[in-house]
Amino acid sequence: MERNDLGFGQKSSSNKARFVTPDGKINVLRKGQPLIRPYDFYHSLISMSWGKFIFLVSLSFFISNLIFAGFYTFIENQALSSVNHSSLLQKYWDSFFFSVQTMTTVGYGAMSPISSWAKIISSVESFIGLLGFALVTGLLYGRFSRPEMKIRYSKNILIAPFKEGKALMFKMANQRSSKLIEAEVTMVLIANKDGNRIYHNLDLQLNKINFFALTWTVVHPINEESFFFNQTEDSLQNLDLEVVILVKAFDDSFSQTVYSHSSYTYDEFVWNAKFDTSIFQENGKMAIDLNQLDNYTKI
Amino acid sequence: MERNDLGFGQKSSSNKARFVTPDGKINVLRKGQPLIRPYDFYHSLISMSWGKFIFLVSLSFFISNLIFAGFYTFIENQALSSVNHSSLLQKYWDSFFFSVQTMTTVGYGAMSPISSWAKIISSVESFIGLLGFALVTGLLYGRFSRPEMKIRYSKNILIAPFKEGKALMFKMANQRSSKLIEAEVTMVLIANKDGNRIYHNLDLQLNKINFFALTWTVVHPINEESFFFNQTEDSLQNLDLEVVILVKAFDDSFSQTVYSHSSYTYDEFVWNAKFDTSIFQENGKMAIDLNQLDNYTKI
Amino acid sequence: MERNDLGFGQKSSSNKARFVTPDGKINVLRKGQPLIRPYDFYHSLISMSWGKFIFLVSLSFFISNLIFAGFYTFIENQALSSVNHSSLLQKYWDSFFFSVQTMTTVGYGAMSPISSWAKIISSVESFIGLLGFALVTGLLYGRFSRPEMKIRYSKNILIAPFKEGKALMFKMANQRSSKLIEAEVTMVLIANKDGNRIYHNLDLQLNKINFFALTWTVVHPINEESFFFNQTEDSLQNLDLEVVILVKAFDDSFSQTVYSHSSYTYDEFVWNAKFDTSIFQENGKMAIDLNQLDNYTKI
């Protein structure tokens, strides 16, 4: 069995913050980075929310047009045909729409560049517009096609009766309608003991399944080799326990390997309880109710 | 040999429906999901049929233009130049084509926005049009480049004579003209026995080949270790047998790992038959006839 | 050591044609396929030559415009503004350019649709045009980004002196300027012996290197375990030998795993020769001359 080092170092600390957030982010601060990091540009555009992304694209479009409209308004008296010169604001307003029609390459032609400068600027603008929309095309594709598991983890991790003894178990569900193939789970425990940070692999009853289409109850049997063997609620209290979950699978719809991470801290442990079943029969078919994922019964 | 768990749980049921459909879908119901699942949006647009996809894109285009045409018609009396105002319908009709010319960025200019509102709306429309076609570009690429095996499985799985004994065998053909490299097959049996669902790995005579260019006869020799050893047609009758096939390979034209799944239920078993050959010689070259894939001879 | 089955079956034949062509294609005929195979559409558009691809795209563009021009010409008398009606040919000619301006969304507006049918058809055409170019965008990207090794294999495979004995060796060069990382080679021999087709793994002195940046001489030492041990030129003559080469590596510039295949038949064997060196020094740096790849000296 290969040793799992999570990469958080081995010096313990008075650290009470969790290392991995429930949605799988690494909870560590990073200092000394340059403010502008081109290599993170794509990453952040791809991983921000859809709302923020669309707002950002629209804003860039709007601001670029404000700037180009400024050029057409101020650079020359008669830059464009058919523009209303009654006031500067009116001229800027008309120039703005000319700019939009140029950047989007609509080019109705009701307004068109007359002066040389206007011709040059509108040429540059239409070129920039095409490059910009090329960029957005790529980003939209990148956002859509980014393979990501959508795993819902049960809110709690239980210490439940299992065969003759006990086991640590949590449930998870695949929220996408895709098949996850050859799914593998690893469970690693982080604890503080005598001033050192220690890592423990928690062996699983079953750590790989061929299809993870719906739900999976992951079970760590508490036998003599387990860290939890003969431990009580009290003895675990002050160890800053964190159980980190690592899931790896092949996503059938993206045809790529995907990872999902989560963690449970000691507050999320429930002793002597077992999960309610979420599998039932319907018309002779196996069916699963995702709403029941978190439900458990104390015993 | 690693144990294969298909992920369907271990509690048996009165379940008569197959778990895996012949075309590889997981045949299990899913309840309690939210109606709108943004994370499944891309998946469904990528995996729907071409007909449905093109219909959906065309419909979205049509409806968007109906809506924008409404704006141009009703928002102001004189929104566009050169529009026929003889009747409201005629005005809407002309506005609709102006809308199309804006959204596609054709912009002939025969009609063009006059009023401020029309200018604003047409700006927004051309922007939305470009984003929309950017999206469609990504989706078209995603659909085309989605790596998927096209495996044709023989309709039946045979119990055929093999060496001194018998073997369970089926045939499959690679329908694409691409090479499948390092193809691997796994066969897992699901059965109901004494109220428990059991899984059995069926060991194969050969479970990996370097090139899967054409056809492959997959053979599970029925020796003492096999589940099928000393079984008869009758003894297998009531076990709700399902043989699940898992194929994994590297597709040369997509340069990605691909998976294909299928299954045979007990109705698809044929006893004492062997597959007809589909390999023949032509001009000194090896040739294969895909039409013969399903053919077998009773013995 | 895992057994390598190339997937060509085990029944021998009077077959004299090679199984794998020197450029890595599988040389087997395929019958019984439907004429139109949508699942091969993308594959063939991606793998055809650039010349053929550009010709096909241009032809589709040209023919679509011919067809749309027909609509504009024949459907109505006065479909478009500013069209020369002096002759039918002249009208078709003008309609053709209107069609081009619509499909490319240039839309100068010098010509524009007047009649309702012309408006409808031009709307459809601009929509189809955008979808078509979206498709081409995806295909161009697919063609460019398709990871493919460009390995040049030496024309001959040599039986050369090696340490105390002999070895079978060929040379290969990475023609791209990308790094190939963790490159692995496998060599499999196909032979006909007593009416059976047999496969032999040829063990290599070194079957994996970290960087395959330039050239690599692949060496199969002929020791007691080798198929070639104690064989002579005559004893190998009638075995229909074919040595199949399988190369697998990770391409640094595409960030994907890539495969390359080739083969040597018995005509391409050279006995008692060794490759000339292609490595030399230049300004204290190691340098390699790809022109020398095929050169060998008889001994």
Add this chain to the structure above:
Amino acid sequence: MERNDLGFGQKSSSNKARFVTPDGKINVLRKGQPLIRPYDFYHSLISMSWGKFIFLVSLSFFISNLIFAGFYTFIENQALSSVNHSSLLQKYWDSFFFSVQTMTTVGYGAMSPISSWAKIISSVESFIGLLGFALVTGLLYGRFSRPEMKIRYSKNILIAPFKEGKALMFKMANQRSSKLIEAEVTMVLIANKDGNRIYHNLDLQLNKINFFALTWTVVHPINEESFFFNQTEDSLQNLDLEVVILVKAFDDSFSQTVYSHSSYTYDEFVWNAKFDTSIFQENGKMAIDLNQLDNYTKI
């Protein structure tokens, strides 16, 4: 333990140049390649700097328009409407902007093709324009989505006290904000000894971590099996030492396997020093300061 061959051959040389540059490029010359290598076209467009790429795209756009403007100017007297014929330069100038408006598909229509030749050429130009921007769309996406680790390696590699003995160690930091999952490091030593180039695997205290989010100190303990055991600064002086670093990981934001390489030559060794810590506490959270990566203290 698998042997690592870096693929630089085994004949030693008077070679003093490093094999791998600190930023991971292979430092070997390549001769005998054809000048035009279509298979490297995409690679070079994807890996050149952003500045160079944008310059190249803009230049191609500019030159194409210069050429097309030439056609419109010289092919006929009256090719375009509304063009100023007062001088040839003025005509070329106007034709240039018509060309831009055609290639970008803006098509205001203030100028439009009159003659048959102008119509043909502008049709071809708009078609080429669309293909060109399709290409640029793909390239932009390819550049952005190209997965590449951004690892910063410490400037020096130290021989530092470690447990009871010594160890060779360097530090590295993940500069992207993405998680690197299942990161693996390999260290290989290249040395010249008695005229032969030798490779040594340097075993690591820990060669794999689950999350490489921030920094990692890679440690090769100098025990009896190490190449460095009982070596002194002087004994290593003339061996042309080079320590090659190979890092492999799965990048969470690109969902692909990525590699990074670097190397240290003997000038970059520092004896008897240890790295300053770059981990500290902030608000109960673990924090890391990337500015401290290179800092060490002599002892």
